[in-house]
Amino acid sequence: MTREPSLTLQEFVDEAAISALSRPALADARGLPARVYTSEGFFALEQQRLFPRTWTGVAFDSDLPEPGDAIPTSVAGVPIIILRDAAGTVRAFHNVCRHRATIVLTEPCRGLRQLQCPYHAWTYGLDGALVATPFWDGTAKAEKQPVDVEANGLVPVRTEVWNHVIFVNLSENAEALEDYLGPMAAECSHLDMEALECGHRASWEFKANWKLVMDNWEVYHHVWVHEGIFDRMSDEVDLETGEPYTDMVADGNVMVLRANDRRPERKPDAGRDGSVLPPLPTRNGAGQKHGAANAVLPNTTLTMGPSAYVPAIYVPVAPGVTRAEMAWYFAPGAGKGAKHAEARDAAIDRWLGPRRTLSDRQGIRAQDHRCMELQQAARASPVADDVKFSPVWEADVRYFQTWLVDRLR
Ligand code: FES
The missing domain is CATH 3.90.380.10 (Naphthalene 1,2-dioxygenase Alpha Subunit; Chain A, domain 1)
Known part of the structure; x- marks a missing residue:
């Protein structure tokens, strides 16, 4: 999900092209212009406005056969973790450490019990809960000035499995799958x-x-x-x-x-x-x-x-x-x-x-x-x-x- 300035459809597809696409008789209609297939700008528009708002297939449930299996992926450029938790449920989280925003999962893994950030070892459960922040305050268990664990778990992404396809939707307001x-x-x-x-x-x-x-x-x-x-x-x-x-x-x-x-x-x-x-x-x-x-x-x-x-x-x-x-x-x-x-x-x-x-x-x-x-x-x-x-x-x-x-x- 690029944060570049917002692009608009009209920059790439004018009203005449939309009108030609909509002609009542299919044989009279004309397809979208070539630039929607070739333009970097139109690609960015899709990444900004389409993929963050749709249910998007990202993987298959058989890619995560056992609890603790996890894969990093992305939708619209947004890094995501897909994993199977200890109870066997497929979950998705933003793949971003809550300390200083580092990628937590860098490669597909099998049988994980926890996820640990490679930078300062903040550690998360398979349910996304923050479970360890070693030496945050200079002490091994960070008990002197503890981090608010409730507020700093991995941020969930909406996900559902349907007919073996794992779908995610980055929008919190999206309709159910x-x-x-x-x-x-x-x-x-x-x-x-x-x-x-x-x-x-x-x-x-x-x-x-x-x-x-x-x-x-x-x-x-x-x-x-x-x-x-x-x-x-x-x-x-x-x-x-x-x-x-x-x-x-x-x-x-x-x-x-x-x-x-x-x-x-x-x-x-x-x-x-x-x-x-x-x-x-x-x-x-x-x-x-x-x-x-x-x-x-x-x-x-x-x-x-x-x-x-x-x-x-x-x-x-x-x-x-x-x-x-x-x-x-x-x-x-x-x-x-x-x-x-x-x-x-x-x-x-x-x-x-x-x-x-x-x-x-x-x-x-x-x-x-x-x-x-x-x-x-x-x-x-x-x-x-x-x-x-x-x-x-x-x-x-x-x-x-x-x-x-x-x-x-
Ligand atoms: S950025 Fe993840 S522990 Fe520091």
């Missing part, structure tokens, strides 16, 4: 999410603005980008009528792309040995829905397949650099061990490619991020201000851009 999620709160309720096991974790950077992830929340690109995964347009749309086989829902802070019943069923990913993963467990005998790709704005996505749940968090690093954090969750017993290793690898390869790199352009996410890098590079051109939306497929893209403008006004 459940309200922020709106219709998304029910979207995964048919699944027994608690039972899932994390089977893989990946983290990497790509050279594109974070917003291009949410601009990609459409299936129009599937057959052109995801060769070997989505190969036939007849799987995406009724070739006679032009009706897509995807229901597109955008409401409040969420966007959902849900395959409808007309979409041909996809064969499950099979390992090289022909094995397949067990389906994700459902609650109370509820039927398994078709897969869905869910986005919680601004930076979190949750993709549900028949046998894998793949949440992702996108961290803005710079106008043209984003860090992706992804995790793969599977049915109980399928996340670890040799029995499902081949099928599990196939499910991960589907996203990252067999070599698990972006450069080989294999796997859904490697392919997506390659296109995002091409979009970012194009935005150096003045021609890139003229961005159009398909009237059938890209309502979500305009929805996200409108949501962004509304949040930054």
Whole structure:
């Protein structure tokens, strides 16, 4: 959360651009200008006015499997500690010592019993309480002129865990996460999410603005980008009528792309040995829905397949650099061990490619991020201000851009 002088949306997006984005017919509308993807100033505006006021994904609960596990992170440039306390609850605190404002936790740690500042050893419990200020007043236990421990604990940050994603919100006045999620709160309720096991974790950077992830929340690109995964347009749309086989829902802070019943069923990913993963467990005998790709704005996505749940968090690093954090969750017993290793690898390869790199352009996410890098590079051109939306497929893209403008006004 930069404390530089306040920036305004109007410095980057004028009323004409907002009016063009809002034209009633989607095909007539125009997308946000290129500078919102490339400008250091617009990036700073987002850091000032967007990310401090939204529920932002920062990590996965499986990153902190045991009490005492802790990781340093940040939101909008504000340093934060995420930890699991002695009772197993995930908590978040500002990562700032209350003595002279030093970073307390400098690297991920496992099994901590306390947090100790590296400067003068002020020590905090996992609940944030200040428990020691050695030699503050010259005495070992600082009993002559004690520090007011009640007033000097680590400052908490609002945090909630939902479907294995740890969200934080820097605003003390923000709505509850459940309200922020709106219709998304029910979207995964048919699944027994608690039972899932994390089977893989990946983290990497790509050279594109974070917003291009949410601009990609459409299936129009599937057959052109995801060769070997989505190969036939007849799987995406009724070739006679032009009706897509995807229901597109955008409401409040969420966007959902849900395959409808007309979409041909996809064969499950099979390992090289022909094995397949067990389906994700459902609650109370509820039927398994078709897969869905869910986005919680601004930076979190949750993709549900028949046998894998793949949440992702996108961290803005710079106008043209984003860090992706992804995790793969599977049915109980399928996340670890040799029995499902081949099928599990196939499910991960589907996203990252067999070599698990972006450069080989294999796997859904490697392919997506390659296109995002091409979009970012194009935005150096003045021609890139003229961005159009398909009237059938890209309502979500305009929805996200409108949501962004509304949040930054
Ligand atoms: S700044 Fe942390 S103990 Fe001094």
